Every structure is written in C-alpha cells, then in structure tokens.
Amino acid sequence: MNIIEKLKKNVEINPDKIAIHDDKYSFTYRNVDIISTEIANKINENVSQNGVVALDLNHTYIIVLTILGVLKAGCTYVPLNKRNSMERNRHILKITKSEIILTDDGGKFEKERTLVLSDVVIGMMMGGEGKLSQLRSFPDFPYILFTSGSTGEPKGVRVTKENLNYILENMQNICPGDKNSVFCLTTPYTFDVAATEIFGWIAANASVFTFDINNFKMYKVLLKKIGQFHISHFGSSPSLLNTLFDISNEEDIQIISQNIKYLIVAGEEMPVRLVERWRNYGIQSKLYNFYGPTEATVYATYYEIPRNFSSSSVPIGRSLNGASFLIENADEQGKGELVITGKGITDGYINNQDLNEKNFGHMHNGERYYRTGDIVRVNGNGELIFYGRNDDQIELNGIRVELGEIDYYVARLPEIKEVKTLQNNGVVSFFFVGISENLNLDSLRHKLKNMMPSYMVPNVFFQLDSLPLNINKKIDKQELLRLFMLSRDSKNSTEDSFDSETEGICEDILESTVKIFRDTLGTEIDLDDDFFEFGGDSLNVVSCAIQMEEKLGIVIEMDTFYLYRTPRKIVKYLQSRKKSNFNPPALFKMWGKLILSLLN
The missing domain is CATH 3.30.300.30 (ANL, C-terminal domain)
Structure with a gap:
C-alpha cells in the first residue's frame, strides 16, 4: 500500500470530503493534496530523492500535512521532540544528516537551514496549483524514529516502505475503517504508534481529528471531542485509558461507548483491572491489546479481549499477518526471550552497529528477525503472555x-x-x-x-x-x-497523623483527597505517604487533579503534586492559598446558601 497513491485515489473519489479536523480548522481531501504538494515542492528545492528532512512541530494538523509533503518529495522524515534539549536534537540532526528542518518556530534553529510552516503559510499554500515540480518515487525509508539508548545516545530506527505497508494493511484488516470513520491523532509524532494515526485514516478513506493532550486540562475536553467529531478509532496506552476512565462521568462513558468502535491499547502491560472497568462500564467499543517494539514497526501481535475475559493476565495474543515469532532459551515453564520475524522487522539502527549485530539478523529462509529482550510464554490457547524484560x-x-x-x-x-x-x-x-x-x-x-x-x-x-x-x-x-x-x-x-500540622485543615477535604489518591493509585496511601513513592506518575497526577477540581471544587496545578507530594502537605498548601483560589466542595456551598437564605 503506497499511502501517497492511496491519498491520490481518495482525492479522485471524494475531493470535497473533510479529511483533517482540529479545533480551529478543517481541510478537505483536495486541500490536503494541494497543501502537501506545495510543501513537497519547497522540499524539492533543497533536498534530493531519499534525503532526510527533520521536523520540529507542535502537535497540530500541520504534522499530517508536512509528513505527506515529505513523502511526496521522496524523502525521509525525522520527528524531533520539542521537549528535548537543543543538544539532543542537534545530535539527531547530525547523525541523520538532515538537510533541512521544517519547523513552526522560526527563531529556534539559527545555524541550520529551515522552512517555517505556520497557519498563515499553510493558508497561502492552499491557494497553490497543487502540481509537483518533480515526480519522485516513494522513499525507501519513510521515517526514522529515535528510541532510548542505554549509553545516553538515542537509537535511530530506520523504517522501510515495506514495513509501513505491513502495519497499515494489518491495522485496516484488524480494525477496519471506512468513509464514515474518524481516527484520532493524540500520540506524539516522535512515537511509533503515531504512524497508525497519521496514515491509517488515508488507508480507510476516512478522516482524522488532531488533538494535543500535553496539557492535562484538555483531558476532559478530549472526552467531549470524541462525541463532537464521532471518533471511531482511538489509540491509547493502558495508563492513559485508565486516566480517562478515572475522570469520566456516566455521560462521558456513554460518549466513548456510542462513538468509539476500536479501543487500540498498547505500549505497556495491560492490567486486568482495566479490562474489568471496560466490561463493568458496559462499553460497547471493541478492546484490543497490541504489542510490539519500534524495531518491529509498531505492532507484532494483538489480542481482542472477549466480554467473558476471566484470566489472571491479559495476553499479547497472536502474530499479525506477515509476522511470526519464536521463543529462545525457554525454561521448564516455556518462558524465554521473544524473537520476532517477518515483514515488520525494520532496517535496524542507523547509529549502533554493535546492537544491529546483536539484536537483528536473518533466518535460514531469509526473513529478518529482532531479539526483543521481552520474556514471554505461550498459553494453552496459543497466545503469548508477557512476563517482563531481561534487561534494564x-x-x-x-x-x-x-x-x-x-x-x-x-x-x-x-x-x-x-x-x-x-x-x-x-x-x-x-x-x-x-x-x-x-x-x-x-x-x-x-x-x-x-x-x-x-x-x-x-x-x-x-x-x-x-x-x-x-x-x-x-x-x-x-x-x-x-x-x-x-x-x-x-x-x-x-509522622503523627493527628499532629498540629492538621490543625486548621478541613478534615472532609483531607479525607476526600486521600480517597481520590487511593482510588487512583489502587493502594492504601495515607496522609503522610509520598504520592510518587507509592507509584504515582504524571498520568496519575492528571487524574487526581481533575477529580479534585470536579469533586472538591479545588483548582490545582500539576507542579503542586511534585512540590508537596503527600496528601496532608498538598491540602495544607491549597488551603493556605488565597481564598479565591480555594473553593470548598459544592455540597458545602449549597448548605452555606441554604443557611443564608434561612437567616434572611
């Protein structure tokens, strides 16, 4: 599946169909074709066929248009994380030999050749002719993604056009879309899962909604957008989906259930508790547990979770079409290292030959393989069970x-x-x-x-x-x-739970805060327990902050959790702020109004 050729066919079939939505703009298939062509022409002026183009972009619709432009120019794109240090990003530019940077921040890169893309520039491009100045073939390597490296140097994984075809065809077969489907691009473009969101809608002749959830206050907004745009395909890590469930009321759950057809979950081990919540809430969306390292092009196995699921762990399932696996050095229980083979195995690392020789290779039939470092076994149903890592x-x-x-x-x-x-x-x-x-x-x-x-x-x-x-x-x-x-x-x-530090603190708010923390973390955290020492992470912070605002009327910034860390200290700090920033629970407000009305 050549995704650019597929885009061209979609333009011919339905040129005026909305292809990309976000909060501010929408673009038809015709718009997308013209704008991406104009971007390609700009790239053609500076970069040769199969050259490397770096991207430094915020999470907006511009990402999709730009990537399509890079591919039309027959080039490889390398996404840069805006949260990286300049030192780290410049190192990536150096080892990829990037020839130009497409950015939405014109003053950031002073030494490098850049092309600035903004809303205004995109608007001007929309009025272009939409004709390619050079006809180039699809790039041999559509993109390079960087993953964490144990030596401090990130590893650049080079993905082939065959790899990309493999994952897009599989996703369209497993979680099919059609002209009425709406995919959701929430995954940062520096992560491999984003490829299925950036390109999957084109494979299905569907549309995509781009949404940035880096700001935790946008999590509740996302739930509303699912209903507003009728999002049908939603990808998430288990932690993110748990957080969305944490902050969802009955109406939000109905929005998820009535709109999303496929909940595509991956990135970390799926807890059974998440499956139980999905089932207990009666969510009609199909729930999938996908597995795969970047080196195997997003996903290698998947498991569709049945309604009657009752196992003690969630399998990572069976191989995708074109992939297979074997287990090396299995013990008496059948547990060993997972080795993936097939069409998804990438070209390897561009900057680490030692690891290429250690982790990649060819089977006797010529198929490439990748040693994952993940420990698995096959259960009685022929499904893979994940047991963790064999390294750091x-x-x-x-x-x-x-x-x-x-x-x-x-x-x-x-x-x-x-x-x-x-x-x-x-x-x-x-x-x-x-x-x-x-x-x-x-x-x-x-x-x-x-x-x-x-x-x-x-x-x-x-x-x-x-x-x-x-x-x-x-x-x-x-x-x-x-x-x-x-x-x-x-x-x-x-710590004395009843020392003088508690004096002056509203006990109801303190108890409610502890309960929110316990429910979110799934553990018995007490007044003076450190939120992070008991397993809290950034997504747990999001969940607690939103619940405290909704249930207690307290507006709280994420930094407060990192600075004060225990329920007692957090509540004490919140109560010490100006009264205008500390609102008692709605129940207390209601009783206060009632008493005043009786007095009057």
Missing part, C-alpha cells in the same frame, strides 16, 4: 526507556558523583551520591527536565553517602531497594 529497559506510560540513559543524564550534573536508577512496582527512583549533603532536590529535578524528556525524570530522588556493593563489587540493586523501603517506612512511622 522499562516502560513509562507506553514509552520504552533505558534506565542507563537516565543514569547518563543524571551523571552529567556537576552535583552528582555516582548514580543508579531502578524501577520497582512502577516507581522509578534514582539513588545518588552528591558532592555535598542535602542537595536541593527540586533544583536537581528542574535541571533534569531541561536536559532530558520530562517522562524520563525519575519519580523519587534518594541521596546516600555511598552506593552499596555486592560481593562481586557491583552496585547492589536489592540493597538499594531495601534502603529505599526502610527509609519510606521509617519516615511514615515518625
């Missing part, structure tokens, strides 16, 4: 991250002498030895946010005099975790 790669809200890359960035801080990052029960903690005692942790956190993607910044910072070693003179991970738990338990035991 973890998943954070659907994003694969190497703990070694976090160590790399932390170690670059002048305040840090030694560092080790670990994950335990969903909590990412880094243990470090500093140049002085009692370093300012908020300052460290702020510096790290400027150096690395925000999703990689650890939940918990833990300073030690030295890192413990085992008998092999290596860092003792188990001892680090023991020290962490000992410190947490000791800290909690020294």
